[in-house]
Amino acid sequence: MRIIKKKSRRRNSKPQDEEISIKTDGEISSHNLMNTLGLSKDVIFTSVDIGEKNNVSLTIVYIEGLIDKKILNNDILKPLLHDSIIAVANSEEDIIKHIEKGNIYCSYPKTTGKIEECLNYIISGSVALIFDNKRIAITFDIENYDKRAITEPTGENVVKGSKDAFVETLKVNTAIIRRKIKTPKLVIEETVVGKQTLTTIAIVYIDGITNRHIVDEIKKRLDSIDIDEVLATGFIEEFIIDNNYSLFPQVICTERSDKLCSHIVSGRVGLLIDGLPVTCAIPGTLNMFLHAQEDYSQNFWVSSSKRLLRYVLLVLTLLLPAFYVAITAFHQEMLPIELAIAIEVSKEGVPIPTFIEILVMLIAFEVLVEAGIRLPRSIGQTVSIVGALIVGEAAVNAKLISPVVVIVIAATAISGFAMPDQDLSNALRIWRLILTVFASIIGLFGVSIGVLLLLFHLAKLESFGVPYLSPFVAQEGKQMEDSIVRLPLKYFQKRSISLQATNKKRQG
Template sequence: MFEKSSDIVYRELHLGEQKGMLIFFDGLVDLQLIDSDVLKPLLNCDNQELNSSEIISLKQLLKRVVTTADISSSQKLQDVTNHILSGDTVLLIDGMTEALFISLKGWEKRGIEQPESEVVVRGPRDGFTEDLRTNTTLIRRRLKTPKLKMEQKTVGRLSKTDLVITYIEGIADDSLIQEIHERINRIDIDAILESGYIEELIDDNPFSVFPLVGHTERPDKVAGSLLEGNVGIIIDNTPFCLIAPQTFFQLIQSPEDYYQRYITSSFIRILRYLFLIVSLLLPSLYVAITTYHQEMLPTSLLLSIAAAREATPFPALIEALIMEVAFEGLREAGVRLPRAVGSAVSIVGALVIGQAAVEAGFVSSTMVIVVAITGIASFVIPGYEQANSIRILRFPMMFLAGFMGLYGVFLGVITLQIYISRLRSFGVPYFSPIAPLDTNNLKDIFVRAPWWAMNKRPGYGGKNKTNRIKRNSRPGPNQ
């Protein structure tokens, strides 16, 4: 079965009169632990006891010889194969009908570092890694309660990828947990190489431009989501944990909102919504107004824009498309290039290309300013996937503005609002608690109310709206 596998190790040994063999993959196990906890105890045990008339029993080995804590056994050949491939060490003894599985995993792991995709000024500096057990430990350290449940599954016919469904019993809705189990159980694929595979296969609407399942590298964000009734899905070999269900407003929020004072967090959150609108609509409004509705501009501003566009050979729509495509290309190049030169290339490239395009007369200086403000606004959105959806929607909005003016922009906004209101994430309305309106959950949407005012858990993560803080916890002088 394992022929042509140069990394598999067969270690023969003698236990009295019985022959034995250890089987494991080099690189998946800790060789020092095998020597100290398995080989030495087996080879140094009492030979008279092993040479008794009875064949060595599994129970005897478990109690007297092998001292490793995590040991299991099976009589099935498929179980033996799966354990070897998962990094366990298999002990076979001549005459025994069971194989012994000894967990001595020891592959190389990346250290715990601050996530680069979700940087915060104030907050924990640890992030998920590619090791499943390390990630579950980071969550367990934050929620020291037996109600934190972690149910493990294996997905992928060839990859045999382990994943853990985690939730807090009594807070997460039972129907939500069951639905997630059913969707994962339906997955039948040859391999799962990243959490994006699972995300796409359990999505309510795979054709949606908006992410309906959240993902994060931050264990504190997962812990906070579990406390609100959501369910986390931790996948082996990836540092990104999935969170379900997910709403539109949760993707605008940042873990840092809950670590700063609520006044500061509320101001920053309002700023995010403002720049989200700017990122989506600013190029479209510029195209619509300069093409069809010049009378809406003050005379001095209109003359300034007209003078800047005097030498431009293209209409405003083509001009906006050229600059937006160029900017998105530079941003993508900055992401793919090595870190040392990526930021320099994106910044210098934008300056050089923008200045050269203006001097050559391809675009106006006003359009360069509009595109620059739009690009900066898109970076304010915390969620990378949410920012990508806004980047994509910006282009059809520009086409509507170019062909129909402000009527097209308003039509696009109304259509987008209807589309978002129809989306569901594991049965939860994507635009909740706005549509449908739930006034009890508005305390943590556009602004962040103080903790003593958010005494109820949000209901869109489950039906269990339990108290999370006592009413008399409001700070103030002692009475």
């Protein structure tokens, strides 16, 4: 008679603050696994006696809640106990051979003799069959846990495009990419980062298109990361970007599947992090952060006008507060008389200088934005309305802030909201504060110095060898069909020169 019995979990007598380490040369055995995982109540150890005379014992190890128990019972336990071929086996070696030949109704068994690999498989949602005498484990990937359904993107609005956003499950995300990019040359490699979280990161690119040097450099930087946790994209971004001290984003982050697939086809490398619905495309350039995916789903005249407007709004949100401070404080003679009189009338009775007004309003705007983000969604918009209308109107009526300053900050804020990428918008918000400080010191000369410093920084910045200002620099004026304006798609003959793609031909 075959007997299945649950092993009692042995409590480890080691102090709680003593770290349990696993040697790389450790042997696989149920005893060693219990020493490592036995303290956890959700780890199940089950002993099974099989064979013609129940003379072969093995231990089944899995984590409750991560596996599909129906598959475990029907496709693994049932064949082990009732399959006629396995029943006549007299040794662990014979049973291992039968399992590897497919007598267990579960595809792709993995045989390992390393305890670290076995632990990784168990923690990732596999069930392990432990053969103590042979020091071997056979694992089956039967993970099954609650997954969030594929929905529309929550952080990026979709006007005319794909509405299947990425989710927190890596395998679901890779399947989404496979559905959109069906070429057999699509490569998905995996690596693990994080000593405690053991987070799987997928590296996605198209073999024959993506520059192999960029792929190898990304792998090298990922392998060099020595950190405990990877619970946000920042844990990866800060270790792989070229310049950590730059405010400007160097990695394109998105939760839209069509946007990431477009970057991959263009010759970039995609990074998918298990547990996060946000993906990364590398390398990033300033031009790409001003593009929206809808630019390619609308008429090129409409797309070009909107893209040109974004560049104008970028300059406006960056320079308008600094320009206003410089003009009103240092260069009043540049204003038309009627406008100068209107500004002076609006400032009548306001006790604080223009620079302090602008500074206070910029800080107040940042407070409103942060409060709107942190509060529950149902009342987040209420804070913006109260702050912008009620408090703003009260400040103007109380002669604490002039009406012109309110208009300037409102135009600046709306211009910043038009940026397609939030990371770029955050960088612009800090730089406009810096430029405002420069303007308060020496007027337009200070603004000019600040702008030159900004351009110098952007011109010097690179992302994996790609100039940050390409295609405006380093391409000798070539391939401008997808820059400030978008020409018809028939002119998109070549991939970007700066990416140095293996296959430079895009169409035709």
